[in-house]
Structure formats: C-alpha cells, structure tokens
Amino acid sequence: MIKVAPSILSADFCNLGSEIAEITAGGADYIHVDVMDGIFVPNISIGIPVVRSIRKHTAHTLDVHLMIDRPHRYVERFCQAGADLVVFHAEADEPQDLFAAIETVKRQGKRVGLAIKPKTPAEVLSPYLALLDLALVMTVEPGFGGQSFLSDMLPKIETLRAMIDARNPACELEVDGGIDVQTAPLVKQAGANVLVAGSAVFRERDRAAAIQAIRNA
Ligand code: DX5
Ligand code: ZN
Numbered sequence: 001m002i003k004v005a006p007s008i009l010s011a012d013f014c015n016l017g018s019e020i021a022e023i024t025a026g027g028a029d030y031i032h033v034d035v036m037d038g039i040f041v042p043n044i045s046i047g048i049p050v051v052r053s054i055r056k057h058t059a060h061t062l063d064v065h066l067m068i069d070r071p072h073r074y075v076e077r078f079c080q081a082g083a084d085l086v087v088f089h090a091e092a093d094e095p096q097d098l099f100a101a102i103e104t105v106k107r108q109g110k111r112v113g114l115a116i117k118p119k120t121p122a123e124v125l126s127p128y129l130a131l132l133d134l135a136l137v138m139t140v141e142p143g144f145g146g147q148s149f150l151s152d153m154l155p156k157i158e159t160l161r162a163m164i165d166a167r168n169p170a171c172e173l174e175v176d177g178g179i180d181v182q183t184a185p186l187v188k189q190a191g192a193n194v195l196v197a198g199s200a201v202f203r204e205r206d207r208a209a210a211i212q213a214i215r216n217a
Contacts, residue, residue: 002188003029004211005063005174007198009045009145016050017057023201026208027215030063030085032176032196034145035078037068040092041143048074048081055082065115065176065196067142068092072101079108087113087136087174090124102131113174117142118150122159132171134194135160139187140177145198149178154190161191184217 006028011019020031033054036045051064064083068074071088078086086105090098098114105112113134114125118141125135137157140147157175164171174194175187184195197214204210 010198157190
C-alpha cells in the first residue's frame with residue numbers, strides 16, 4: 001500500500017488549519033511536518049509550538065521530520081507535543097546519541113525513523129535498522145521545498161528496500177523531495193512505500209486530486 005504524506009512546508013501557514021483539513025479530507029495518510037533549525041540545514045521553518053497546535057486540530061498521523069542538529073536533545077519534547085512518528089537524521093548526531101534518541105521515542109510510545117541525506121549511503125542505517133519503524137531517503141538536499149528530484153537516489157532506495165526486506169520488513173521506506181506524478185512511479189518501482197510531497201500537493205487547487213494522482217501514478 002502506497003502512502004502519501006503531504007509536506008506542510010509548502011502550505012499557507014496563515015491558514016494552516018484549513019490547509020490541513022483539506023489534505024486530511026483529501027486522503028493524506030500522514031501529515032509531514034518539516035522542522036529546520038538553520039544549523040543542520042540552511043533554513044529555519046517551524047518547531048514544537050506549531051506541532052502542539054496541529055495536534056489539537058487533527059487526530060491524523062503527524063510525521064515530524066527533524067532537520068536539526070543533535071536531535072537527541074529535542075525528541076522527547078516533540079513526542080510530548082504530539083508527534084506520532086519522529087524522524088531525525090543519521091548525520092546529525094553521534095551513534096550513541098542516535099541510539100538514545102531512538103530509545104526515547106519508543107519509550108514515549110511513538111514510532112521512530114532515521115533519515116539520510118543524498119550523499120549518505122544506505123549502509124549508514126544498518127546498525128539501527130532493526131529498531132526503526134521508518135527509514136527516510138532524501139531525494140533532494142534537505143532545507144527547501146520545490147527542488148528537483150535527484151534520480152541518482154534510485155539505486156540507494158533499491159538497496160535500502162533489500163536491506164529492509166531481509167532484516168525488518170515492517171519498517172516503512174519513505175522518500176522526500178521532488179516527488180510528483182512524474183517521479184512517483186520511479187520511487188515506487190525502487191521500493192518506497194511512503195511518498196512525501198510538498199509543492200506537488202499544495203501548488204494545486206484540488207489537493208485531493210493531487211494526492212490521488214501521486215498515489216496512483
Ligand atoms: C525538504 C523537506 C521536504 C520538502 C519537500 O528539506 O524535507 O519535506 O517539503 O518539498 P517538495 O515536495 O516540494 O520537494
Ligand atoms: Zn521532509
């Protein structure tokens with residue numbers, strides 16, 4: 001089953017409640033929330049208070065993508081703010097702190113994921129794979145919506161699909177960056193099952209149709 005996770009980074013933040021209501025009614029599986037700290041990535045977006053506000057507004061799954069330095073410092077607070085799935089970057093912390101952060105999220109009763117940037121090989125996730133609910137392959141350099149899909153990420157998605165099937169088949173494989181009706185079939189073919197899409201959903205007037213088009217592409 002293919003899941004679509006619209007990224008609210010491309011939503012109108014002045015009307016976030018209605019934007020979220022539209023994608024929820026429009027068939028979004030997860031609401032993808034991009035948190036950026038201006039250090040791990042060269043952009044600043046939103047944080048804990050916004051996650052808390054969204055949580056009050058919807059019972060839908062909040063997929064919180066932390067693009068922040070040393071995420072172990074903050075994962076507990078994102079869980080308490082209402083994240084259902086907390087995803088952070090393998091490049092952003094020391095291995096012992098990544099293990100600790102994974103443990104913290106699980107202890108809070110939430111699902112946990114690890115993400116890798118385009119230059120990071122799939123094998124970096126190997127030590128953590130058995131513990132994960134989700135692995136995220138960035139298909140653009142993290143930091144901004146609206147960038148072009150990096151097609152040289154396809155072999156990495158295939159490699160990770162093989163690793164997941166062999167070692168933790170319940171783990172989801174998410175892709176993020178440049179996903180639209182053209183690129184969706186490529187990542188599905190490579191083995192992704194959760195597709196994040198920001199601009200391809202929010203630039204369309206009919207968000208339900210955009211979500212459906214990506215799911216069925
Ligand atoms: C990029 C973010 C993405 C972004 C995707 O750093 O992690 O989730 O919003 O936007 P599109 O789909 O426009 O590439
Ligand atoms: Zn994201």
